[in-house]
Each structure stands twice: as C-alpha cells, then as structure tokens.
C-alpha cells in the first residue's frame with residue numbers, strides 16, 4: 001500500500017511492524033465490514049454507496065477469532081463507511097477482547113462526541129478521517145457530500161477529546177497536491193498527531209481517471225518529510241515501496257515496501273473476499289469458503305504466493321538492482337500505467 005504516515009507521537013500502530021520483522025507473517029487485517037456508505041467520493045476504490053451489504057455478525061465473530069489464531073495484531077475496520085455497519089460497536093469490542101489494536105477508517109460524518117466516547121470505551125484507539133482540501137466546498141465536492149468538511153473537522157476533534165488518536169489523511173490527487181502542506185497544518189491545528197497521505201489509485205470509482213493522479217507522489221513525500229521534521233514530527237510509517245529508496249529521511253522511519261506484496265496486510269471485504277491490496281480489487285480467495293480447515297495464515301500465505309507467481313508480479317523485476325529495496329514496487333500502479341512503476345530499470349536506462 002502506498003500509504004505514508006507522519007507521526008508527532010509514539011502510537012500503537014508501530015507494534016505490527018515490529019511483529020512482522022520478527023515473524024514475516026500477516027500481522028494486520030483491514031476488514032471492510034460493510035459496502036454501505038453515506039458518501040460518494042470521486043476516487044473510492046471500494047465503489048461503495050448506499051446498500052445493505054454488510055458482513056454478518058456471526059461471520060465477523062468467526063473471522064476475528066481466526067485472525068487471532070493466525071497471529072494478527074491489528075485490525076482496522078473500514079468499508080464502505082464502518083459507522084454505518086449495524087454491529088460496529090460489537091465489532092470493536094470483540095476485537096479488543098481478543099487483544100487486538102483496533103483502528104477505524106471513517107469519513108467522520110456520524111462520529112459525534114458521544115459515539116467517539118463510546119467507541120473509545122469499547123476499545124478503539126485510532127480513527128483516520130480524510131481532509132481532502134482546506135477549502136470546505138472543494139472537500140465536499142471531492143467527497144460527494146455537502147457538509148462533510150465541517151463534520152470531518154468535528155470528528156477529528158471528538159476523537160481527540162475522547163482520548164483516541166485522530167489521523168488526518170488525504171488522498172493525494174492533482175486536485176489537492178498543491179494544498180498538502182496546508183492540509184497537514186490544518187490537521188495539526190486540530191490536534192492530530194498523525195498525518196497521512198495515500199497515492200490516488202485509478203480503481204473503483206476512479207477507474208481510468210489517470211488525470212487525477214498526483215504529479216509526483218515521491219517528490220511530494222520528500223518535501224513532506226522536510227516539512228514534518230521542521231515542524232516537530234518524530235517518525236514516519238511508510239508502506240510506499242519508493243519512499244525512501246535513494247533518499248535519507250530526516251525522521252526515524254519504519255518502512256515496509258508494499259505491505260500487500262510483503263504479506264503483512266490481509267484485506268477482507270464484507271463478503272469475505274480477500275483482495276491483493278485495498279487499492280487492487282483482484283480477489284485471491286474467500287475467508288468463509290476457501291480455507292478448508294487450514295489456518296487463515298497458511299491459506300493467505302499460499303494464495304498470495306500463487307497470485308504473485310500467476311500474475312508474474314516479480315518476473316519483470318528479475319535482475320533489477322533495486323528489487324531488494326523496493327520489492328517490485330507497486331503492482332497496482334504498474335497495472336494501471338504502462339507496466340512500469342517509478343524507478344523501473346528500463347526507465348532509468350532510457351532516461
């Protein structure tokens with residue numbers, strides 16, 4: 001995943017990477033508990049909208065137990081919009097009772113003070129909410145929902161007040177790349193101690209919208225590193241294969257190039273489908289149908305290896321001097337451009 005997070009404080013998100021470095025098995029699960037969403041984002045990779053496509057409570061309970069047996073340390077609830085999942089409270093509690101670090105991706109629209117307090121008391125420790133522009137009208141337009149900017153700002157404040165970690169996150173596109181420093185500043189002024197960027201992938205509702213891709217995600221990350229360092233940040237968590245590569249960050253960094261390819265992150269949809277990556281919706285197997293008595297960890301490892309082999313994900317990289325550093329880059333970016341990611345050997349040679 002191309003997500004990069006700049007940290008102003010120590011967080012419980014670090015634990016999974018430490019665990020992964022020891023065990024090299026999946027340690028993080030993103031569960032899209034519902035495909036229902038009250039927003040209509042221009043770039044939604046999950047193509048979510050109003051629907052009643054939820055994971056049943058029984059399946060969720062079974063799944064969380066299986067993830068615990070498989071050694072997973074962190075669960076992030078996502079969607080769709082997880083606050084629209086009828087069993088979100090139970091989902092947080094079940095995961096907490098198993099000892100997971102529990103986070104949530106939410107547009108924040110429904111996160112009132114009361115809800116934030118309740119979710120915190122049940123075991124949620126972090127909420128990621130997008131701010132996609134400092135201009136409320138522009139943010140609302142990107143997210144397809146009037147009033148969404150004000151509610152996102154309020155949600156981040158409510159999350160902070162309830163004692164959880166609010167994360168200000170942004171999908172970087174051509175529409176907002178010139179605002180990213182101001183978005184980080186806004187996030188910081190709201191009390192967020194983590195600011196995150198995603199490289200916009202042209203999938204789901206954004207399929208084919210290559211014109212929305214940011215001009216140069218990696219160069220922006222380098223500038224953000226300098227900016228964050230000068231503004232008191234302490235750490236970076238990077239899943240971006242190309243950040244850093246030839247670049248020495250100013251900040252302490254935890255870098256696992258492509259958490260999907262590395263096998264660190266399992267992404268599970270409301271119907272049990274496991275996708276290669278949140279932004280690459282190619283299914284690998286179904287957690288409710290295809291495990292045949294084997295542990296989820298083993299099935300995931302085998303299916304991932306098979307997927308990488310069948311798609312020839314690394315075959316193009318044979319002999320490339322950067323392979324050990326970038327792990328093959330981002331398969332999704334390669335798939336939706338011309339088969340090559342930033343820094344690919346052929347490009348370097350031809351430049």
Ligand SMILES: C[S@@+](CC[C@H](N)C(=O)[O-])C[C@H]1O[C@@H](n2cnc3c(N)ncnc32)[C@H](O)[C@@H]1O
Nearest residue numbers: 043044045079080081105106107198199200201
């Ligand atoms: C699909 S949403 C689901 C959770 C929730 N509804 C929300 O708004 O956060 C999860 C997050 O993925 C990121 N995202 C969505 N589509 C993306 C895309 N095409 N490329 C990169 N990131 C994307 C956004 O930051 C979004 O907030």
